[in-house]
Amino acid sequence: MKDLGTDVIRYGVIGCGMMGQEHLRNIALLEGARVAAIHDPSELMAGAARLMVPGASLVTDLDALLARQDLDALLVASPNHLHVDQLERIARTRPLPLLLEKPLFTDPADADRVARIADTYPAPIWVAMEYRYMPPIAVFLSELERATGGVKMLTIREHRFPFLPKVGNWNRFNRNTGGTLVEKCCHFFDLMRLCLKSEPVRFMASAGQVVNHLDECYDGEAPDIWDSGYVIVDFENGARAMLELCMYAEGSEYQEELSAVGPDGKIEARVPGPGRFWPQALGAPPVPQVIVSPRTPRGPRVLEIPVDPLLLEAGDHNGATFYQHQRFLRMVRGMGDCDVTLADGMKAVQMGLAAQASAVCGQAVNFR
Template structure:
């Protein structure tokens, strides 16, 4: 028996929205059924690229299309709550790009609404689906390093793209810069140290290379404390070049080192490796499937199909999305105050 494809809607057709649509289009069992774009130019481009999809300039028209099962929301952060709420109220499953929202109250409201409607609410932390970064977690869970005690997740890259209308450089629309990319690394660090329980406190510092714009935090580092003295370091610099990410996890019986490099974050030709050590010998763990955020988007679509059709759990839940936002808000509060912040003050 042939199963009809899951019909997807995409709200937002900027650079990243186009990547989402492309990932849906490449995934067997998925179909781009409708696109909502902001301008006539992007609407025209959507019609040209996806001639079988309905294209709207008002996302409410997309939500009125009854044959759509799941919607990807890929728009500036300050619009997330308004649009995501409308998606769930329309009775459609939702993939919401990170950050989930700009406030904890909005995250909680969306989570409650999804539960009331019995709808899936996935948050776009696609690194959990990476053949590289997820293999780190698999090795930890398999006991390769004993009890994990310390994690480092670090990024050095060239500056962010401006975003449509320069929204990413407008702090009122971003919320804070920590919510833009370090949020991914907070999620990985919490995931890798999940055996340590929930984060208890956080201390962060940051600075900017742009005189007069301290809110645009080009260099950022944070220490996240867990119970029993376990901790993670999350660090990022946007004053570098290309795109280079590292994760290192040390445990009572060994350590792991994962690395990914590319000329840009969306390259299809990255270099990457994963090494493990028991303290005496070092082995390289083969990563046979190519990894990078454009490939993880395709994995994310496949994950949604399995959740919708097969009832499998989401890789990143609304609860995970809320925790990532909470750590970013705690980090921003710490940067501003110069003091550690208890997570109980945020959640």
């Protein structure tokens, strides 16, 4: 039997679009890991991936990839609406340790399918919630309890650029993405549960399509994907969280801003957007920050959290994809646990669906 504690871990990668290629760049930076096989039905994406990883085999279909006996782990970075079907095929034929991109599923009816897999899959499945691993957010999480004395209020704001073009424009339609509060915001609902150490009980949301994609048309169909909204969430322990999303605010200095407040004080994290979008005329992009503001003695303390430029070049998530892969690799080697389980991934999607339901009906939605 292969000793995964010492040998090179060989990945099979399913889906090589924008996010898949970010994974490829970051796997290349890991010690003791390489991509052995890649599959994407798009010739354009598969060709781009092949140029990035010339030593990997380009496999024409998913079954052929799963039949390979030289793989130690799998990565799924395909479009959202394909995740559950692919997960079921993997579970039936080659249930290797798996890193599965968010969102875990898009259709509420698929929750039971995922739950059945969770009960029987013999290897760990890690749902890719990269935002946990952004260096400023990682520091924010590590200092959260000490800075606040127990979080009572949590605010997450993302002011960013619109959805980027994807192959076949699949991300312009709710039926493919699960809707913006699932596709984009499952990250933030995951962070809410992680920060508050509690479960949601009620959602109140207002959201919609206000500015973006209004003049677009694909095969005679107008996009229906939302671009902005507010979500307030009540939790079992009495804490409250709020999400503010705006996807026509790419002129912002910081893309994500988190704020947590408790009886002892406040802590904030500020995360800039991808450096490739920062105007060069303004000089260097802003440096991520964590700000701790105790009630006593008063006075904020600003900590700069610089990120390795090599990691910034490797992706759009402030180095998070690399750090997530480091931890995933440790788990595959049997040296660590799965940080983000199928149960976590399911809950993040269900929270997004509840928020969307509240926005549609204009009323509070209880969460079960």
